[in-house]
Structure formats: C-alpha cells, structure tokens
Amino acid sequence: xxxxxxxxxxxxxxxxxxxxxxxxxxxxxxxxxxxxxxxxxxxxxxxxxxxxxxxxxxxxxxxxxxxxxxxxxxxxxxxxxxxxxxxxxxxxxxxxxxxxxxxxxxxxxxxxxxxxxxxxxxxxxxxxxxxxxxxxxxxxxxxxxxxxxxxxxxxxxxxxxxxxxxxxxxxxxxxxxxxxxxxxxxxxxxxxxxxxxxxxxxxxxxxxxxxxxxxxxxxxxxxxxxxxxxxxxxxxxxxxxxxxxxxxxxxxxxxxxxxxxxxxxxxxxxxxxxxxxxxxxxxxxxxxxxxxxxxxxxxxxxxxxxxxxxxxxxxxxx
Numbered sequence: 415x416x417x418x419x420x421x422x423x424x425x426x427x428x429x430x431x432x433x434x435x436x437x438x439x440x441x442x443x444x445x446x447x448x449x450x451x452x453x454x455x456x457x458x459x460x461x462x463x464x465x466x467x468x469x470x471x472x473x474x475x476x477x478x479x480x481x482x483x484x485x486x487x488x489x490x491x492x493x494x495x496x497x498x499x500x501x502x503x504x505x506x507x508x509x510x511x512x513x514x515x516x517x518x519x520x521x522x523x524x525x526x527x528x529x530x531x532x533x534x535x536x537x538x539x540x541x542x543x544x545x546x547x548x549x550x551x552x553x554x555x556x557x558x559x560x561x562x563x564x565x566x567x568x569x570x571x572x573x574x575x576x577x578x579x580x581x582x583x584x585x586x587x588x589x590x591x592x593x594x595x596x597x598x599x600x601x602x603x604x605x606x607x608x609x610x611x612x613x614x615x616x617x618x619x620x621x622x623x624x625x626x627x628x629x630x631x632x633x634x635x636x637x638x639x640x641x642x643x644x645x646x647x648x649x650x651x652x653x654x655x656x657x658x659x660x661x662x663x664x665x666x667x668x669x670x671x672x673x674x675x676x677x678x679x680x681x682x683x684x685x686x687x688x689x690x691x692x693x694x695x696x697x698x699x700x701x702x703x704x705x706x707x708x709x710x711x712x713x714x715x716x717x718x719x720x721x722x723x724x725x726x727x728x729x730x731x732x
Contacts, residue, residue, distance in 0.1 A: 431724075435725045436513035436517075436719075439509075439720075439724045440722070443512065444505055447715040448504045449497075449501065449622055449713060452494055452529055454703060454707040456494075456708045457477055459700070461663070462660070463561050465692075473600075486523050495562065496546055496557075496562075503548055503552035504552070505626075510541070510548060515540075517541075518536070519533075521537075522536055527555065529620075534620060535613045538614075538617060543605065550597070552584075553600070553663070554598075554667045555585060558668065584708055602675040603666050606659045611654070611655075614651070618647075619645060619716065623716075641713075641720050642714070642717045650708055658685075658697035659698070666680075666681070676691060
C-alpha cells in the first residue's frame with residue numbers, strides 16, 4: 415500500500431503568540447492617537463456634561479460653538495486640559511485593549527480558519543473588561559479636568575469663582591478622602607460602555623479589514639490605508655451605538671457639579687433622571703463629536719498597531 419506524499423512533509427510550524435510586542439505597539443498607538451484627537455474629546459465631554467437651564471439656555475449650542483468659546487477663553491493649551499493624565503495612562507489602556515483582543519482571539523480560536531462571530535465578540539468583550547482597571551481612573555481624572563473650564567466659565571457668568579484643580583491635586587484628594595476606591599468612581603458604567611464598545615468594534619473591524627487588498631510582501635496583512643479606514647468606520651459606528659452609556663458614565667464621573675443641577679447616585683438613577691429631565695435625545699449628546707473623536711483615534715491606533723514597530727525594535731517575527 416502506498417502512502418500519501420503529504421504524510422512525508424514536515425508539519426507547518428505553529429505560529430507563537432508574542433504578547434510583549436503587541437503591548438508595546440498598543441502603547442505607541444495610544445499615545446499618537448490621543449495626541450491627535452484630544453481637543454475633540456474635550457469638546458465631547460463638555461457637550462455631554464452641560465445641562466439646559468429652566469429657560470432653555472445652554473452654554474454651548476454646537477460642537478463648533480464649544481470649540482470657539484473654549485479656544486477664546488482658554489487658548490490653545492486649554493484645548494489640551496487634562497491631556498497629561500490621559501496620555502500617561504492611555505499607554506497601558508490601549509496596550510491592554512489591543513493586545514488583549516489579539517490574545518483572546520488566539521485563546522478562543524477553535525483552530526485554523528476564520529474565528530466565528532460569537533467568539534470574536536467574546537474576545538472583544540474580554541478585552542474591554544481587562545482595560546477598565548486603567549480606564550476608570552484615567553477617565554475620571556480626564557473628565558474632571560476637561561470639564562473644569564466649562565464649570566469655571568459658567569461660574570464667572572453668574573459672578574462666582576471656583577477653585578482651580580489639577581489632576582494631581584484631584585487624585586490626592588480622592589485618595590485621602592475615599593482611598594483607592596475614590597479613583598474607581600463609575601467603574602460599573604465604564605465597564606458597561608467599554609465592554610459593549612469592544613463587542614461591537616473588534617468583530618466589525620476584523621471583517622472590514624478582511625475586505626481590503628493585501629500587502630505584496632506575502633504577509634497576508636491588509637494595506638495600511640485599509641486598516642486605517644476600517645478602524646475609522648468601526649470606531650465611529652461602535653461609538654454611536656454605545657453613546658448612551660458614555661453619557662451616563664461621563665455624568666457619574668463629573669465630580670464638580672453645576673449648582674442646582676441633578677445629582678446622580680448610580681447608573682439606573684442617571685438613566686431615569688436624564689430621560690425625565692431632558693428626554694431620550696440627551697443620551698446622544700456629544701454623539702457626533704464622539705464619532706469624530708473615535709474614528710481617527712482608532713483608525714490611527716490600528717494602523718500604528720499593525721505597522722509592527724515593536725517587532726522591528728525587539729527583533730521579533732510578526
């Protein structure tokens with residue numbers, strides 16, 4: 415009996431999963447992405463946090479109006495208020511998010527071939543769950559710093575003054591008064607937003623990225639512009655889908671409240687009071703701005719991530 419010729423062929427080597435270069439790539443991607451889009455994120459936060467006065471007046475009428483008033487009152491550097499803590503913590507945040515998704519896709523893979531949709535969603539959700547240990551304190555400090563200018567401007571119009579805060583003083587005050595738990599205010603809301611975002615974003619990105627042309631080097635990877643556009647499209651759609659959760663999270667984490675404004679005790683309470691006082695459209699406040707923020711952020715991050723800078727620096731095969 416003759417044997418098949420394929421049985422004499424050496425088995426293809428199993429590709430090893432290297433976590434370190436993916437973590438480094440995720441950190442580099444996060445720093446570059448956030449630096450590019452931070453002013454948009456600041457505008458998004460201020461639009462989500464503003465409330466309508468009893469006579470229908472509001473400080474900012476649109477995204478452009480918010481940009482103009484912020485720049486006029488605080489200058490160029492004011493557009494980067496709170497960016498230091500964000501850039502500092504975005505390195506581990508994006509490193510965890512992007513690397514963990516790849517790790518869980520590898521872990522949940524049933525074998526060669528395309529990962530089933532449900533497993534892609536599970537991998538994305540698992541990655542979103544892992545990142546909240548860094549995301550929650552980062553978002554808490556960032557949002558408070560971003561919204562400080564709006565609160566100060568509102569107080570000035572009313573003839574009041576508010577004490578200036580820094581990310582360091584805020585963090586120290588929270589640690590002193592509430593311990594480490596103080597830095598994790600809004601964890602449940604952050605988890606709700608980030609897990610649901612990742613469940614939508616990562617499978618959508620993988621499928622869109624698969625549609626584009628491949629590189630000519632035989633790696634099978636998509637060309638850079640395809641990864642960029644896939645990241646932009648997936649990020650903006652996922653951002654819009656979970657914007658109600660982002661509004662709730664932002665309001666729970668905004669420690670400095672408007673005088674006479676509503677107080678929120680939790681996720682359900684925030685949903686109910688926002689719906690009762692402002693209607694369902696309030697859950698999409700800053701939605702267009704958030705889409706504009708997330709699209710280039712994830713487009714840039716995914717492109718940088720797949721360039722494989724860390725692999726070249728560490729001498730690791732992609």
